[in-house]
Amino acid sequence: MALIEAEPYPFDLEPPRAALVIIDMQRDFLEPGGFGAALGNDVSLLRRTIAPSRQLLDKARAAGLTVVHTREGHRADLADLPPAKKARGRLSAGIGDPGPMGRILVRGEDGHDIIPELYPRPGEPIVDKPGKGAFHATDLDAMLRNRGIAQLIVCGVTTEVCVHTTVREANDRGYDCVVVADCVGSYFPEFHEIGLKMIAAQGGIFGWVASSEAVVAALAPDAPGGWR
Numbered sequence: 001m002a003l004i005e006a007e008p009y010p011f012d013l014e015p016p017r018a019a020l021v022i023i024d025m026q027r028d029f030l031e032p033g034g035f036g037a038a039l040g041n042d043v044s045l046l047r048r049t050i051a052p053s054r055q056l057l058d059k060a061r062a063a064g065l066t067v068v069h070t071r072e073g074h075r076a077d078l079a080d081l082p083p084a085k086k087a088r089g090r091l092s093a094g095i096g097d098p099g100p101m102g103r104i105l106v107r108g109e110d111g112h113d114i115i116p117e118l119y120p121r122p123g124e125p126i127v128d129k130p131g132k133g134a135f136h137a138t139d140l141d142a143m144l145r146n147r148g149i150a151q152l153i154v155c156g157v158t159t160e161v162c163v164h165t166t167v168r169e170a171n172d173r174g175y176d177c178v179v180v181a182d183c184v185g186s187y188f189p190e191f192h193e194i195g196l197k198m199i200a201a202q203g204g205i206f207g208w209v210a211s212s213e214a215v216v217a218a219l220a221p222d223a224p225g226g227w228r
């Protein structure tokens with residue numbers, strides 16, 4: 001067991017029962033030439049998460065943690081795309097349409113894939129999800145339970161959308177979640193800040209919030225209070 005300094009109080013990490021879950025670090029959300037940028041968003045607000053996430057990913061891999069990656073997207077035939085999701089936003093180029101890096105949020109397209117900096121290693125599960133939450137219509141819960149995972153360290157984008165939805169789903173399924181503050185990001189700084197506060201409020205109503213530095217320190221085998 002290792003203690004992670006966190007809000008609202010320290011988190012007892014048990015690495016064999018913990019997974020690092022990296023949400024939707026996809027080219028279309030993060031790269032300057034992607035769908036998110038084409039909608040007028042400032043992707044630098046998301047890109048600041050890449051370096052700390054890479055550091056945390058390296059440390060989690062070295063510590064032998066389960067690492068799971070997710071991607072938001074749909075089948076090429078769009079059979080799993082709810083009409084309401086397709087229509088939302090009244091976009092001239094929306095999900096399934098040609099975008100700057102292939103068809104927008106369609107599996108197999110360049111923009112749908114994970115950024116090279118955080119690319120999954122062979123053996124690390126990738127969850128392809130049609131919704132905002134990573135549990136909805138996926139096998140994530142089964143994979144975690146089959147591995148005896150009960151604690152999730154959560155990184156990714158965006159804080160108030162797919163990260164929040166996933167953490168809320170996980171919380172209701174009995175998982176303890178630690179959201180890594182500098183490894184999650186939003187196109188809207190105020191939503192990011194409030195989103196993090198909402199996680200840890202009321203005694204940790206949805207989970208914990210910690211810095212990547214605090215999580216890395218807890219994963220270091222020789223750190224005071226560290227694991228092993």
Ligand code: TIU
Nearest residue numbers: 024072157158161162163
């Ligand atoms: N992954 C995720 O958060 N998908 C979104 O659509 N986020 C937005 O903030 N739009």
